Amino acid sequence: MAETINQASSNSVLDKPADGSVPNDGTEPFKGPLKQRYAKAQKWIGDINASEGGLEKFSRHDISATDSYTDGWNRDSHEMTKNDFGTFEITLPAQNGQPAIAHDSKIKDLSVSPVYDARFWNPPTKYQFKNSRPKKPLSARVYEAHVGISSPEPKVTTYKEFTANVLPRIKKLGYNVIQLMAIMEHAYYASFGYQINSFFAASSRYGFPDDLKELIDTAHGMGITVLLDVVHSHASKNVLDGLNNFDGTDHQYFHGGPRGSHELWDSRLFNYGSHEVLRFLLSNLRFWMEEYHFDGFRFDGVTSMLYTHHGIGTGFSGGYHEYFGDNVDEDGVVYLMIANEMLHQLYPDSITIAEDVSGMPALCVALSLGGVGFDYRLAMAIPDLYIKWLKEKQDIDWDMGALCFTLTNRRHGEKTIAYAESHDQALVGDKSLLFWLCDAEMYTNMSTLSAFTPVIERGLGLHKLIRLITHALGGEGYLNFEGNEFGHPEWLDFPREGNGNSFHYARRQFNLPDDDLLRYRFLNDFDSKMQWTEEKYGWLHSPQAYVSLKNEQDKVIVFERAGLLFIFNFHPSESFTDYRVGVEEAGTYRIVLNSDSEAFGGLNRVDESTRFFTTDFAWNNRKNFLQVYIPTRVALVLALEQTL
Numbered sequence: 001m002a003e004t005i006n007q008a009s010s011n012s013v014l015d016k017p018a019d020g021s022v023p024n025d026g027t028e029p030f031k032g033p034l035k036q037r038y039a040k041a042q043k044w045i046g047d048i049n050a051s052e053g054g055l056e057k058f059s060r061h062d063i064s065a066t067d068s069y070t071d072g073w074n075r076d077s078h079e080m081t082k083n084d085f086g087t088f089e090i091t092l093p094a095q096n097g098q099p100a101i102a103h104d105s106k107i108k109d110l111s112v113s114p115v116y117d118a119r120f121w122n123p124p125t126k127y128q129f130k131n132s133r134p135k136k137p138l139s140a141r142v143y144e145a146h147v148g149i150s151s152p153e154p155k156v157t158t159y160k161e162f163t164a165n166v167l168p169r170i171k172k173l174g175y176n177v178i179q180l181m182a183i184m185e186h187a188y189y190a191s192f193g194y195q196i197n198s199f200f201a202a203s204s205r206y207g208f209p210d211d212l213k214e215l216i217d218t219a220h221g222m223g224i225t226v227l228l229d230v231v232h233s234h235a236s237k238n239v240l241d242g243l244n245n246f247d248g249t250d251h252q253y254f255h256g257g258p259r260g261s262h263e264l265w266d267s268r269l270f271n272y273g274s275h276e277v278l279r280f281l282l283s284n285l286r287f288w289m290e291e292y293h294f295d296g297f298r299f300d301g302v303t304s305m306l307y308t309h310h311g312i313g314t315g316f317s318g319g320y321h322e323y324f325g326d327n328v329d330e331d332g333v334v335y336l337m338i339a340n341e342m343l344h345q346l347y348p349d350s351i352t353i354a355e356d357v358s359g360m361p362a363l364c365v366a367l368s369l370g371g372v373g374f375d376y377r378l379a380m381a382i383p384d385l386y387i388k389w390l391k392e393k394q395d396i397d398w399d400m401g402a403l404c405f406t407l408t409n410r411r412h413g414e415k416t417i418a419y420a421e422s423h424d425q426a427l428v429g430d431k432s433l434l435f436w437l438c439d440a441e442m443y444t445n446m447s448t449l450s451a452f453t454p455v456i457e458r459g460l461g462l463h464k465l466i467r468l469i470t471h472a473l474g475g476e477g478y479l480n481f482e483g484n485e486f487g488h489p490e491w492l493d494f495p496r497e498g499n500g501n502s503f504h505y506a507r508r509q510f511n512l513p514d515d516d517l518l519r520y521r522f523l524n525d526f527d528s529k530m531q532w533t534e535e536k537y538g539w540l541h542s543p544q545a546y547v548s549l550k551n552e553q554d555k556v557i558v559f560e561r562a563g564l565l566f567i568f569n570f571h572p573s574e575s576f577t578d579y580r581v582g583v584e585e586a587g588t589y590r591i592v593l594n595s596d597s598e599a600f601g602g603l604n605r606v607d608e609s610t611r612f613f614t615t616d617f618a619w620n621n622r623k624n625f626l627q628v629y630i631p632t633r634v635a636l637v638l639a640l641e642q643t644l
Contacts, residue, residue: 033324034362038370040330041337044278055342059282061200061290073108082248118198118241127213131220133295134176136349139540140376140477141531142227143175144422146182147206147215148189149492150482152511154503156189159211163218166482169510171222173485173524174531177351178219179298181229181423183212187241190494192423193229194300195236195267199243199284202292209292216293225295227351228288232281232339233301234267244268253277262304264312272305273331281335282342289347296343296351299374302363303356305332316358323360333372340373351375353417353477364414376477379418381406383425386466390436395458395572400550400557407473408544418474420466423481426492434463434487434523442489446519458572460519461602461633463487464526464595465568468635471530472566473545473559478534486513486524522601529600533593533637537562548582548620556630558620560584564592565638567630575605575631582622586614589626590644593637605631612638 045055052058080090092100101107150166151157170178182193185201193203202212216226235253236242243253253276254260254268262269271277288294304310308329316322336354343350344366354363354374365371385406389398410416421433435442437459445456471478489512493505513524534540545561555571558581565583569576583589589612596602612626619625630636 030320030324033328034370037330037333037337038367041334041341041367044334044338045341048278055282055338056346058279059286059342061283061287118201119204121209123210127210127217129213129217129220129293131217133220133293133349134223134225136351137176137225139534139538140177140225140351140417141175141534141540142177142179142417142477142479143170143173143482144179144181144479145170145482146193146423147180148182149506149508150510152507152509154507156205156503157507159207159215162206163211163215165510167215167219167222167224171224173528174535175480176223176535177225177227179227179229179353179479183228184231187236187238190496192427192494194231194265195238196231197236197238197242199235199280200287213292220293225351226293227296227298227353228292228294229300230285230288230297231300232270232284232335233299233304234262234265234269237261237266237268253280259308262310264310265304269304269310271331272329272335278335278338282339285339285343286346289343289350295349296347296353296375298353298355299336300355302336302354303358305329305336306356306358306360307332311358314358320361323358336372336374337367341367344373353378355380357381359411361411362414364411364416376415376417376475378422378479379410379416379475381409382418382470382474383421386420386433387425387430387436390433395462395570396555398555398570400552400555400570403469404473404547404550404557404559407470408547410475412544415477416475417477417479418470419479419481420470421481421484422479423492426481426484426488431491432484432488433466434459435489435491437462448517448519456519457603458633459487460522460600461595462570463523464600465570465633465635467527468530468593468595468637469557469566469568471534472539472561472564472637473547476540478540480527483508483510485527486520488512519601522599526595526600529593537564537592537639537643539564546584548622554579558582560622563640563643565589565626567628567636567638569630569632569634571632573632575629575634577629578627579630580619580625580627582618582620582625583614584622584624585640586616586624588613588641589638590641591636592639592644594634595636596631596634602634603631605629606634606636611641 048055048058078090083089094100145166147159147162148156150162183202184193184196185198185203186193186195187197188195189205202209219226237244239245246252250256250260251271253270255271260269270281285297306329307327309327340352343352352374354377356363356377357380362371364374364377367373426432438455441453441455445451445453488508491505493499495501495503495506512518512520539562542562545559547557547559549556549558554574554576555569557568559566560583567581591606591608591610594606594608596604596606598604606629612628614624614626616624628636
């Protein structure tokens with residue numbers, strides 16, 4: 001669940017001590033709170049080590065007792081009562097000088113309340129995983145997917161169908177990480193999986209648990225990492241089939257009273273300062289890692305977990321005072337520190353991603369350095385910029401400096417996953433980027449048999465430029481929501497009362513890029529070329545790009561990263577001949593990616609066999625320059641000839 005507030009600005013390295021302080025980052029006045037968070041996390045870990053045998057034992061999800069409630073036990077023999085502190089208790093007096101409960105006895109504790117029907121899944125033959133987990137990828141190219149919508153047919157897609165039909169597509173496209181949404185069981189399909197009722201159950205609407213295990217196992221066999229979109233930020237308020245009022249109170253797992261309710265999400269909020277809540281949530285992470293062999297997590301709603309105001313009505317301006325003080329939920333911060341420490345300690349190749357828009361410093365810094373410990377945060381300001389500009393600006397008014405600032409405005413030393421659009425931009429009431437660009441002509445002019453109109457030309461051109469510049473300049477990882485790689489039409493809307501329970505929009509039309517007569521295949525093929533080019537040159541795990549040109553008049557952006565030279569012309573009408581661009585390394589360059597290629601729906605105005613020779617003359621603060629022909633709304637990526 002993405003909030004709509006802006007990402008904070010900051011760009012300094014966090015790299016030093018293991019005492020919870022973060023030096024030389026503008027946080028100097030806030031060393032106290034940083035150290036306090038660190039100390040609190042260490043105290044929790046120390047207490048768990050002392051009383052529970054360590055994080056590994058504390059977070060185990062297995063249940064050793066196997067007796068059922070139908071083995072002759074008297075379920076009503078010893079009724080407990082609730083004391084003044086809200087705890088159920090019973091006192092059993094000694095009998096004949098002997099304790100009422102003998103040493104090493106088995107005890108059953110039973111809560112009696114209305115319950116929802118459930119199935120206990122424990123087949124005699126366990127699924128045998130065939131493939132080991134892949135190594136953590138150097139570059140994370142993430143394909144965000146929802147199993148249920150992963151078919152052109154108006155229905156709920158199954159795990160098996162996803163395995164057979166979508167996994168090969170993802171592999172062919174060149175993505176190496178899948179982020180699976182809506183897996184944790186939720187009663188309301190239209191909640192997009194964000195109102196969890198059963199934290200230890202894979203959603204049965206897509207099939208059996210073994211089918212999900214087969215999906216993950218098959219992905220691993222393809223070398224693809226699989227992450228779970230985990231929801232520990234809140235829980236469904238349902239009573240019959242959820243945690244709410246599980247023991248008859250509102251505060252067994254959650255904060256009691258108003259603090260325990262999220263006013264916008266209409267859900268319950270965990271009390272992260274509770275020992276048993278930590279056990280529940282940490283063991284939940286272990287369950288998904290051990291039982292299903294997930295490789296890590298994208299933590300949903302992290303902003304809500306970090307702050308007592310949950311990000312509601314707060315436009316983070318980037319002032320450090322916003323990350324400290326009374327508005328911070330220190331228990332929530334510390335829980336995330338412990339969760340990340342446990343995961344990276346037990347599963348060194350695991351990946352964790354934070355959905356946070358606040359820009360809290362040290363979120364993606366290891367606990368040993370005083371940080372919260374995530375591997376990546378999502379760059380949530382980037383898609384907001386594109387939608388805002390497409391709604392409010394003419395193309396000629398796009399600000400190249402502002403675009404570059406938004407794409408590079410991240411905390412150096414903390415890795416970011418950039419994206420042009422995710423599931424948030426696909427939801428009903430909004431539009432995909434291509435829909436914003438082409439609107440009604442998506443229904444009339446996306447066939448190659450129809451006219452290549454200015455609207456379609458603009459739409460295809462900008463769709464490719466937006467995705468490539470986001471991929472290459474925006475972060476250390478990249479994310480795409482399924483279907484958006486080919487410019488999925490329309491929006492995403494789940495069956496609900498308001499739409500007559502229709503599945504028409506709760507699907508992904510993979511038939512569109514597979515049709516050679518439709519222009520969607522051009523965007524699909526360009527996206528694939530982009531992923532595989534990154535696989536070869538590795539710009540996502542290379543140092544941040546050097547931007548040498550942001551020309552507002554020409555609408556041209558030039559930067560270098562991973563030894564590649566990226567040239568973008570966003571001008572809506574002007575093409576430039578012999579355009580001079582700076583480049584640091586001398587040599588002969590060739591084109592490795594051309595958005596104007598006929599294969600990608602372009603006009604084929606650039607000769608891809610051209611060799612570009614550098615001139616030993618400084619230009620735009622680079623040691624050399626070369627000259628290119630760069631048509632309107634075209635991007636070129638050049639590489640030294642010897643690296644081809």
